[in-house]
Amino acid sequence: MAQKVFRMNQKTPANSHQSKILRVLLVVNFLLMVTLGWQALTAILQQRNLVGKMLHEYAELAAEEFSRRIMADVGYKGYFSQMNLWRDSVELVTSNKDEIARCPLTSHPLLSSASLGKKFFLVENNELVVISTLCNKVEFAPAIADKLVNFNRNELAEKPFAFIHTNYSGTPVTLIVTQFKEKNLLGFQVNRESLRRLLQSSFDKSSLLPEVIANGKATNSIILLSMVDHTGDLLIGEKINHNYDVATKILADEYSGIFRNHQIRVAIKTDNIEELIIGGQPEDNLPVILATMIILIVIFIVTFIQLRKEQQLSRLRERFVAEVSHELRTPLTQIRMFAETLIKGRARNEEESQHYLQVINRESIRLNHLVENILRYSSSENTGELKLTQLAIVPFLNTIIEEINPIRIAKNVAVKCDLESCEIAIHKDNFRRIILNLLDNAIKYGPDRQTIEIKGQIIQRSGKRTYRLTINDEGPGIPSKYHTNIWQAYYRLPRESNQAIAGTGIGLYLVKRLVTEINGSIKLKNREPNGCSFLLELNLDNS
Template identity: 35%
Template sequence: MEGADAVPRAACVPETGECEAPETPKRPSFLYTVFAVDLDGGDLIVFDGPALSEVIRSWLCDTLMIAARNVYDPEWSYAIVAGAPDGRSHVFFYRVEFSQDGSPRSVKGFEVRPVDKLYHPFELAYYEQPLLPPSLTAGADNASMLSVRVLGPAGDTLFAPEPQYPPGLTARDQLTMQFGQLPVEVALRPESADVLIIGGLPRSRLPLLVGLLLLAGGLVAAAIFLLRREVELARLRAEFVSNVSHELRTPLAQIRMFTETLLLGRVRSGEERERSLQIIDQEARRLSHLVSNILLFSRAERNGTRLNIAPTDLTPQIQEVLDGFRPLVAAKGVSISLEIGDELIAEVDRSAFRQIILNFLDNAVKYGPDGQMVTLGLREVDGYVRLWVDDEGPGVPQDRRDEVWKPFSRLDRERENATAGTGIGLSVVRELAAVHHGRAWVEDAPSGGARFVAELPLKSEGAAREWRADRRATATTRVELGSGSERIGER
């Protein structure tokens, strides 16, 4: 039976009965190294060709892990990554294989070397596809109108067919993400400039008038769209200002009322005094959380978010947040449980990490029922720290799960129920996750409510060991200094 896996048969001559041995298929000369990457374990395996250097292997593995999750489109038949981690241009073709649930599972590909073997795919596009509209070139081929140079990441030339024209009229751009964003330079032939301008105009004025009419219609449609968008933005801003004013007024009124009660001596017992102080502290914490959210949102709108990244043990950060947050939920009878694994150390901004936790917890308490159990979890998943908060509320509809992360966005049922909120908490979370090179999303919780998740890159194990060693050394130094002071005191 013939097919793709059939073994080549020997060619025989009936008259003599002699047969020739079948030819063994040869590996194409442009395939330098054939490899595969397991996205779950992060391992890179070379199946054929020379082994990759440690620098190339590390760069290729990290690049493909990011590209497979954030860049690769399942509709693509293949894609390219290119780089020069060792000072030389390297071009890799790859394809991502997906699991049944739609998540990327593995990457398979090969390196093209020497890079001049890339001429063939570029030649197909250059000589067979017009790069300029035929109405402007009158059917002339690309080579007679312009010249093209495709550059490698190291600045070397990957493709430059003859002729090459002077760089007087040159434009520079990049290929798409699918083709590795390789730089492209296009130089226009000086003699063809007049042809493109004069020869491209239609002889009849009717097409020009129709074109102008269509352009005017398009501009009117764009103006209407922009006007509607401005009206919607104005409505959202007005609603945001109203919500923020209400959110600020409520804790301020509570703080003022109980402060006056204490100042005028109207408390009847020590328990009432303690309760008044607890309410003032609770409302001050709520006010501080709200102001922090507004400041972070304002910086994100101006693209001014700045982080102080440092190796951080995340478990103490969670405990600090919970110690300050539990008084805010005591009145609603909400309980908080933890699902935290072993010690996790990640390179994060501590304030931003705490703000993500606070916003998730505040969202769960605000939109969940009284007396519910809120679960906060933290564990390592595929080189990332995954933080999640589960509530027992009604959840988020499937078709609205992207919308809830947009600024000022709130579900219709929350507007109808007049649930307090500014509509910026989740937007701040997604911005903070993005500047950490992470991501955030919402899914169904096992309890039936909503699970809000944020993933941040995990610090490497080697760097984590160094950080722990530094901490132990610092602690030892402090102990020795303390012991020395005691000895001095004894003298």
């Protein structure tokens, strides 16, 4: 047996080395997977950023092209032509303001209800004359009329037109003025509905993106465009969803400031992005990649923890083998020594011979108990149907107590029983091993000359009959923080290792396992001032 244990211990360095190699390989594999995942994630993000940057640049191109168009369509072809026609019509009748009110050239389309002008005016010698497109004399609101009469003519010194962007009663108002015959002013109020139609016409006429992009397939259908005036009022388009990357162009004093402080906002739709960018937008695999990386990290952590547990279990097994070898060697040594003494007739008297025989008997009982525990531990758990035997509890427990008498007497331990008579159908070997282990623990870890109490009583609970067996000792007790650990295989309290108390660490594990097999329950309580109470409950309904 000792040689076999020695060979098992010889494997320990190799096992430890293999465990280190597995741990290193696990870490390397994890790092490689994380690196690959990170590279994939980085590539997708870089591609996405590149696509986003290109789309933003395309949106800027479209905004720039639209601003160029409206300067020509609205500024030159619209406002400039409208103002020239109004100037021509006024010059024909400047000698009589009343004739201006009769609206010459009323048949001209630029002075129709669809024209860019809404109200036409002349300011001469600080007098204001206003007519509408229907050629009836109208009035401006006093605040607007005051702006026109008191307009600073110096603003027209170096440019043909000036624009007044204001609002009245919450409504945006745009006025266009030009100098007429020295310090007089001509102009009109912009018709916002006509302006909107002209802006939409500028947008619809052709693609805002160059033909070289997507071989001319990039039509305005992929463009989202809106334009707001100086007050934020929408002139064309709709508000663009915040999910899009919007390019904003703020107009300043281009073309005499006809759109000063107006904003053009453009975004590119991503529905048919493949037509614009080779490869298109990368598939949205970010959630999958992130989820995969998280799963890999979780698997790594779980595997690493499991590996650590296996290493701890391996160390516990190694310690178990060493302690079992010691536990076996001690009784065998004493049995052999006292047997040889008796064989060689070295006992001095009959009393000494009896003492040697008692030692041999005690150590053989301890050895038998240890071997039975090891064999029971090494066997698989019994998951099938157990063979039950009808037992009278009191006589059976007395038999077990007599079985450990040599060990008990050696430490002057007394056992006091207070048992209620009862018969129970139970697996005999499991029951015997449970009681032997509990009593052996109480004797081994308790002081000399202690009294162990065994109490048994029948309990009725919720219509069920159980037999509660309580084993009380006078030992040092078990701290509550270890009450869960003691049922684990190989576990021993730190103080037991420090005090060099012999043991294998499988006794209470076996107790818990065997109690479960017989459908019982067991729990531990500390006693005051010291000691432990093990409460074993057995089902009597099957008896």
